[in-house]
Amino acid sequence: MPVAERRQALLDAATTVIARDGVRAASTRAIVREAGMSLASFHYAFESHTELMRHVVERVLVDEVHSVTEVLAGAADLTDGQVMLPELLGAALDGFVAAVEADPAREQAILELHQYALREPELADLVRAEYEAYDEAAAGVLTAAAAATGTRWTRPVEELARYVVTLTDGLTTSWLSFRDPERISAAREYAVAGILQFSEPDPDA
Amino acid sequence: MPVAERRQALLDAATTVIARDGVRAASTRAIVREAGMSLASFHYAFESHTELMRHVVERVLVDEVHSVTEVLAGAADLTDGQVMLPELLGAALDGFVAAVEADPAREQAILELHQYALREPELADLVRAEYEAYDEAAAGVLTAAAAATGTRWTRPVEELARYVVTLTDGLTTSWLSFRDPERISAAREYAVAGILQFSEPDPDA
DNA sequence: GTCTATAAAATGATAGAC
DNA sequence: GTCTATCATTTTATAGAC
Numbered sequence: 111m112p113v114a115e116r117r118q119a120l121l122d123a124a125t126t127v128i129a130r131d132g133v134r135a136a137s138t139r140a141i142v143r144e145a146g147m148s149l150a151s152f153h154y155a156f157e158s159h160t161e162l163m164r165h166v167v168e169r170v171l172v173d174e175v176h177s178v179t180e181v182l183a184g185a186a187d188l189t190d191g192q193v194m195l196p197e198l199l200g201a202a203l204d205g206f207v208a209a210v211e212a213d214p215a216r217e218q219a220i221l222e223l224h225q226y227a228l229r230e231p232e233l234a235d236l237v238r239a240e241y242e243a244y245d246e247a248a249a250g251v252l253t254a255a256a257a258a259t260g261t262r263w264t265r266p267v268e269e270l271a272r273y274v275v276t277l278t279d280g281l282t283t284s285w286l287s288f289r290d291p292e293r294i295s296a297a298r299e300y301a302v303a304g305i306l307q308f309s310e311p312d313p314d315a
Numbered sequence: 316m317p318v319a320e321r322r323q324a325l326l327d328a329a330t331t332v333i334a335r336d337g338v339r340a341a342s343t344r345a346i347v348r349e350a351g352m353s354l355a356s357f358h359y360a361f362e363s364h365t366e367l368m369r370h371v372v373e374r375v376l377v378d379e380v381h382s383v384t385e386v387l388a389g390a391a392d393l394t395d396g397q398v399m400l401p402e403l404l405g406a407a408l409d410g411f412v413a414a415v416e417a418d419p420a421r422e423q424a425i426l427e428l429h430q431y432a433l434r435e436p437e438l439a440d441l442v443r444a445e446y447e448a449y450d451e452a453a454a455g456v457l458t459a460a461a462a463a464t465g466t467r468w469t470r471p472v473e474e475l476a477r478y479v480v481t482l483t484d485g486l487t488t489s490w491l492s493f494r495d496p497e498r499i500s501a502a503r504e505y506a507v508a509g510i511l512q513f514s515e516p517d518p519d520a
Numbered sequence: 521g522t523c524t525a526t527a528a529a530a531t532g533a534t535a536g537a538c
Numbered sequence: 539g540t541c542t543a544t545c546a547t548t549t550t551a552t553a554g555a556c
Contacts, residue, residue, distance in 0.1 A: 138551085221426075225337070228492065237492050272489075272502055278485070304509025353541055356539085
C-alpha cells in the first residue's frame with residue numbers, strides 16, 4: 111500500500127471518527143481501528159497525531175468550502191427561468207440549510223474542528239480562509255442573483271455577503287442544537303427579507 | 316475547608332483552565348494544579364471528572380444567560396430619554412458585541428462547552444435551555460423597545476427574537492475567528508435594519 | 521512496508537497514613 | 539479532611555523482527 115493511499119485512508123478514518131464521536135474521541139488508536147490498520151502503520155504514514163490533525167482540519171475545511179460553493183452554484187442555476195430575486199435567495203439559503211440538515215454530524219465535526227484550529231496558532235488561519243471563501247461564494251451568488259433578476263444592490267455586495275455568512279453560521283449552530291426545521295424557517299425568511307431591503311430595480315437592466 | 320467551598324473553587328479553576336487552554340486541556344490534574352489542591356482533594360469533592368464537567372457546563376451556561384440578560388436589560392434602560400427604536404436596538408446589539416469583545420476567551424469556552432454538551436445526552440438539554448433563555452431575553456428587549464418608542468412589531472416577537480439570537484450567534488463565531496470590529500459592524504447594522512422592517516408606528520400609543 | 525511488542529508519559533481514580 | 543503514594547488504563551510514539 112503506497113504511502114499516499116494510506117494517508118488518504120487515515121484521513122478518511124479520522125474524519126469518520128470525528129463526525130461520529132467528536133474530536134475528543136479521535137485518538138490515534140481510534141483512528142487506526144476505524145481504518146483497520148495497525149498503530150505502527152499510522153506512524154509510518156504520519157509523523158504524529160498532531161500532523162494528522164493538521165491535515166484533517168485542512169482537508170475538511172477545504173472540502174466544506176467546495177460543497178458550499180457547489181450548493182450555492184446549484185441554486186444560482188435557477189436563474190434560467192422567470193424567477194424573482196426573493197425566490198432565488200430563498201432557494202440559495204434553502205440549499206445551504208438542506209445541506210446542514212442532511213449531514214449534521216459533518217457540520218458538528220466542522221464546528222469542533224474550527225475550535226480545535228482556533229486553539230492552534232498554526233491552524234487558525236485556515237478557519238479565516240474558510241470564512242473568506244464563504245464570503246466570496248456568497249458575494250458571487252448575490253451578484254449573480256441580482257444580475258439575473260434585473261436588480262442591483264444598494265450596499266457593497268461584500269458587506270451583504272458577510273452578513274449572509276454570519277447568519278448562516280447562526281442557522282447552523284441553531285440546527286445543531288435543536289434539529290428543528292420550524293426554528294430555522296422563520297430566521298431564513300427574515301434573512302431573505304433583510305437582504306432584499308438593500309436591493310432595487312436596476313435601471314441599466 | 317468545607318466541601319461546598321472546595322467544589323466552588325474547583326469549578327472556578329476548571330472554568331479558568333477551559334477559558335485559557337480549552338476543554339481538551341482541562342484534565343483533572345490541570346484543574347487541581349490551577350486550584351492549588353491535591354489530586355485526592357478533587358475526588359473528595361467530586362465523584363469524577365465527568366461529574367465536575369457536568370457542573371461546569373451547567374454553571375457556565377447559566378451564568379452566561381444571566382450576563383446576557385443583564386447586558387440587554389442595561390440597553391433597555393436607555394428607554395428613559397427620547398431615543399428611537401433603531402438606536403435602541405443598535406445599543407442592545409452593541410452591548411452584546413461589547414461583552415463578547417471584552418472577554419473572547421470566555422466566549423470561546425462557552426462554544427466549546429456547547430459542543431461538549433451536545434455530545435453528552437445528559438447535557439444537551441442545557442444548551443437548548445440556554446438558547447431558549449436567550450430567546451426570551453431578546454423577546455423582552457424587543458417588546459420593551461417597541462413599547463418605549465411607540466412602535467409595534469408586525470410579526471410575532473418570538474420569531475423576531477429567534478432571528479436576533481441566531482444572528483448574534485453568528486456574530487460571536489465571526490468575532491472569535493477574526494477579532495475584527497470592522498467585520499462585525501456591518502453585520503450589526505444590517506441586523507438592525509432587518510428587524511426594523513417588521514416594525515410600524517403603534518396607533519394605540 | 522508491515523506487524524508485534526514495548527517504551528514513556530499522561531490520565532482518572534483510589535488506598536491508606538495522618 | 540487532607541495528603542502522598544500508587545494503581546490501572548489510555549495515549550502517543552518507537553524499536554526491532556520479518
